[in-house]
Amino acid sequence: MAAIDPVERPDAAEPASRAPDAGGVNAAVVIGGFLAFGSILLAVFGPLIAPYPPMDANPGQQLLAPSGTHWFGTDDVGMDVFSRVIAAPRIDLGIALSATVLALVIGTAIGGIAGYFRTWWSEAIMRISDLIQSFPVFILAMVLVTITGQEIWIVVVVIAFVNVPLYVRLIRAELLSLRERTFVEAAIVLGVPPLRIIRRHLIPNVLGIIINQASITMGVAMLLTAGLSFVGAGVRVPTPEWGLMIATGASSIVTGQWWPSVFPGIALSLSVFGFALFGDGVARMLGSRERGA
Amino acid sequence: MKTRKQAHEALVRNFVQGRIDRRTFLGRLSALGVAVPMAGLLENVAHAQTPSDTLVIGAPATPTTLDPEYSSSPQDREVDCSTYDRFTQFKIVTDDNGNRVADLSSPPEPLLAESWEISDGGRKYTIKLREGVKSYFGNELTAEDIVWSWDRVFGLDSQGLFPLGVASIRSKEAYRAVSRYVVEITLDVPNPLLMTVQATPVPGAVFLDSTEVKRHVSEGDPWARKWLATNTASFGPYHAMSFTPGQQVEYVANPNYFRGKQGMARVLYREIPSSATRLTLLKAGAIDIAEDLVTRERRSLAGTEGVSITSVKGNLGVIYGVNNSVEPFTDKRVRQAVAYGLPIDDIINTVYFGDPSVRLFQGPVPDQYPGYPASWPYQPRNAEKAMELLSDAGQSSISFDLSYSTIYPEHEQIAQLIRTSLGEIGAEVRLQKLTPAKYQEQYYSHKAQSVIVQDAPFVVDGAYAEFLFFGPGKGAVGNWIDYVNPEAQDTIMQALGTADLDERNDLATAAARHIVEDVPWPMYLGIGFHMAMRTNVTGLAWRPHNLVHLVDLQKG
């Protein structure tokens, strides 16, 4: 086993079949789905329904405590924290979702090919993902973002890039075992060409795993985005972004104004939590359907 | 024999029943070897006092270098003024508020220079050094040290060129050692400021212990750049004992210091990047001085026991400058529009909470300086006027970058207020938050499109300040916005070469009016000098460079 990020694959070792809370699957999916789709809805409508403009300073209104007018209070330039918290998913989820999709598509394609063909270059692909994975992910992402310039699309590409090896490794490992299944041999005998075998017969069978991993990647990507912003290597001020809000709000905690950093942190945690729970539940449901339950 | 467990239970029982106090309890627990985790948890922060012989300063950053010739950040300069002594010093007086401040009207007082003579109509300075001045390494100060220090400036083509230039010392031929203790300086033009410039801890005014430094030169490094980057070799009161960049500088008193015993035996200059943390530590007594607190934090300290704040109106300013030689700011109307669009009052009220020391400088020099024009037609904010000017210039929708440093949290707030406010006049401002190193690089290479800078002209002289920020040529170190206006700049140079003070100041005022018309800086805000300290720290004095001199301080 190589340097698989322990944090990024909390569930890798736990086959869904052993779920102690098989009865809890539905509850988890409901809660997770509620949080995850809530975040997605906010990503779409958040900036539209925000009661105040989320990026405009509001002189004289700085650091007001939470109240009926400003539910989550205001930050140090008078921006409404609530408006920013609900506008942020567009950035955070946007980055995370794009990065996840990008990593998933590229990683699955590469992993699929490396898992089906056992040649020297599929070995080479694995060595390269080893190489990327042996990097400390956060430091790698930070270095890449800062040297390429702090544009949002670069954050997306970098987060995708550091996650691709996970998919390559995961998909390849799954495919190596799937490839031994008779239905793959049957497909070869039917005369199905390799790429179509990968696409039609192999990839659909790792869908559950991909979805589960994608939900984890979503969370990781959101945390990574926020972490990058927190150290100043992510999106720019005054973009409404949870990590950035935590970073700017952090300084006012000691003078007693806790709200600018507490609320975005809660929002970020809930959103990540939702995706993790939802992805896990969905993967379990897919798994049980395959077993004919 | 009692088992360990029984002993422990008995101890806890005693403690719970109040038979022993906490300290005893912890002491005995640790004797039992079980206290360690608990002791840590129960340790009370309020008791974390600094040792009485050590002064701990919390600063936003450690210096980037200890080499005075390459100092750029305020932290770098703070090293210079605490370790290196100069020819002269400011006279310190007590002002109306009871603060110790530099007397800007008095002539400089002797420090390393015992006396000096000016002859040849102000062209020739003969400086007699104080005898018996010894460095930390025990070497005596001689004229050779002065010559070598200046040679180094010319040899490295480094920052000292600017102050020496202001003092009209333009080549190595201008100075020589006449004897062991006498230096002679010959100028092309008369210069009234030489000894005043030499009161300020700027590059070119600080003197190295050349005997020691020469031990650390090498073939590729004849000026010991490498060694001086992390070491000091001074005749001043303190010596940098160790330097851990990103963490701290440890100073010890120079035992050979000619003025006798310093107030503190040891000073720790700690990097504490977050101002909030500095505030916390100061409140807890874990540091003695917290530099660069934001206004909100200073306000929160009001009434806190054991903490006091020194505030002086001073000359420190926050500048919003635009690069005059980069689109769209090459057009004067665009710069004027930006000046009309800035929310100065909002900045003062929102960022500085209406602090009485914060005010708009109505001109390109601080309000106490000779040459201050006291006229600024661009405020109060006038959005219509701004948009009108922009459309006149054919630039009704512009976009540009605004760079600021991570060091000052308040600059980010200012940047955001500027962004929102200029957005309303049709200008899209992209904020660029830069680390000190990147910020400096932009600043040095004149690359920033527009930038927020916190600075003060060290020499209280209008002509000097104008030359520093708006002068022609590379001698004008502070002209990072590439201001060009031959008429104004000629006036500045004329003022700089004028020895008669009234005439000099009139010329400076004239130049200032030119500059106001051109608006190279749409905003120049005086923000005052503020220092939060434990009440037992005394002696702090304000000087025009707004830096802490360790030699002033003692702990009661």
Next chain:
Amino acid sequence: MTPADPGGSGVAGREGEPLLRVERLVKHYALRRGKKVLTAVNDVSFALWPGETLALVGESGSGKTTIGRCVLRTIPITAGDIWFDGRNLTRLSARELRPLRVGIQAVFQDPLDSLNPRMRVGAIVEEPLLEHFRLTSNERSEQVAQALERVGMAPDLLHAFPARLTPSQQQRVAIARSIVCRPKLMVLDEPTSSLDPLTRSEILELLTDVQRETGISYLLISHDLVSVRHIAHRIAVMYLGEIVEQGAIDTVYETPSFPYTRALLELAPSIERRMAGQEPEVQLTGEIPSPIDLPPGCYLASRCPFVLDECNDRHPDLEPLDPSHHSRCLRETGWLPPIAPGT
């Protein structure tokens, strides 16, 4: 009979070209450590004519499944030739082979595992049509429906996932998938061994029906001698990668001439014999030699109760006993008594 067919094609009187001709097929597996090889298939030749069923029988590890895979070309072969329908499959690249695959299909041992769990029955059966024919979707549906009807599947299972079917239904889907594009040859790799006895006979009956209707040839790979007798025309017995005896099914079953065949037949479950309390007459003892270190003589020598000195030295060839019966034993023809009744 071609000169390159030293093993004999098996049945006398066969007319015309065989559909499948395997010549001197060798399959080695290189072992990771050292330079040794595992010999899975050792110089095997046989032929199969249209409409005929040839059974390959033997214990697991005898190489019969490997031969099936070689014929299906899902694994690379080490040496030898496989002629199918007049073309040498061994000379073709994977890409060139693909269109020919329409003629050779397969049914595998584990019906569930051989169906993609993520595809519905209809899609599974439709897939070969998609690969090999340009048909409209209506035509495809019709063909799929026909094939499913042929294998006796209710049309309402068209949209079911394999996991929801019974093993019998699963295997029927697999057969439907194989026959939908009307192949000439089908490799049946233990098609019934994972099924219960009742289902087993249903499936065998289905296969026989299909053969009768379409004239398809079967290469049946099995260790189940009872099933084999019902469906196969000829049989080839394999031991350690070699064919040790080959002939018409009744001939071999009634007068096995190789001791291993005899032992195998006697071990086959037979109710009558059990009830009669008969002990097997020929019992093999000892260990099977390792396929990595094959002995120089007869591979059975170490286990054979009738071993001769010569057996340890000389590796016997597959000799014809009569035109329809070949054996690899050094002893005289007909030395073993006929097998006891009841088999």
Next chain:
Amino acid sequence: MNRSGFTRFVFFLWRLYVIRRLVLFVPLLVGVSFAVFVLIRMAPGNPAYLFAGPTASEETIKAIERDLGLDQAIWVQYARYMQNLAGGDLGVSLVTSQPVLQDLVVRFPATLELITFAMLLIVVILIPLGVLAAIGGNLAGRLSSGYGFLAGSLPDFWWGLMLIFLFYTWLGWAPVPLGRIDFGLEPAYRTGFLTIDALLANDLTAFRSAFSRLLLPGFTLAFIFGAPVLKHLRATMSDGLHAPYIQYAHLCGLPRSLIFRYAFRNAIIPPMTMAGMTYVYLVGAAALVESVFAWGGFGQYAVQAAISSDYMAVSGTVLAAMLFALCVYLILDLVYTVIDPRVRY
């Protein structure tokens, strides 16, 4: 040693994953350092300006560029870097003006001390909890799985801030959340681990100070990064306890404690791997928590280096992190051979 013995020894080495790693490491190192080198040099900004200061003329800047080798082709610069690297010279940091190696030597132990402490917390608190969760019923399972999801969802830097707010600002229990020890208490440098150095110096005050500083950041890390380990352990442990051979052992009437030990022995290996990987991972992942607690360790250094484009420092930190990962994997590999009876070479 005879020939076959030698061959077997070579095979033994080869089968140790770490040796294969080592063999791969050199090209890996070259590849990574080159990638980092090129990427950073491609970044905008000219370090020569920083060295030269604002008054420098074009010639001075050119001279400094020459001095730093910045005027040469990138591969020449890289060759020079590798040459220096071979001699243990990682270059000089632009930001700290110190040799990068020296910076790392100061900062690495700080991070190691922190993450080692966090790992200790994981082992001492979370592993027993994982075992309990495995033995316990459904509720324990749900609790631990809920904790896993929660911990995986919290941004570590925010969690650290919240702990500071709670335990320092609000309750006043925790020591000042800054740095590793109270000012002026630093013990003499021996191991770089302040707690150990303080004990070696027999300075209990310093030890208490250093130890108390470890608590909040250590707990932050353990809480967040220990969750996967706990989850993993619970899974393998409950697997182990329900494994057929354990049931068999029950039937045979073996004492419960012995059975438990069997199960534990087998269940502990995967989480051990996980813990090892977490340990390696934390070297980089602790960066944010280090920044929050101003720890002055490796991670914070990396953050600083990265955001200031301090290319020598960035290359150095990346190489150091990789080297460290390699060492931990080596140790893990060796530990397996001891713990896992199935691993035989």
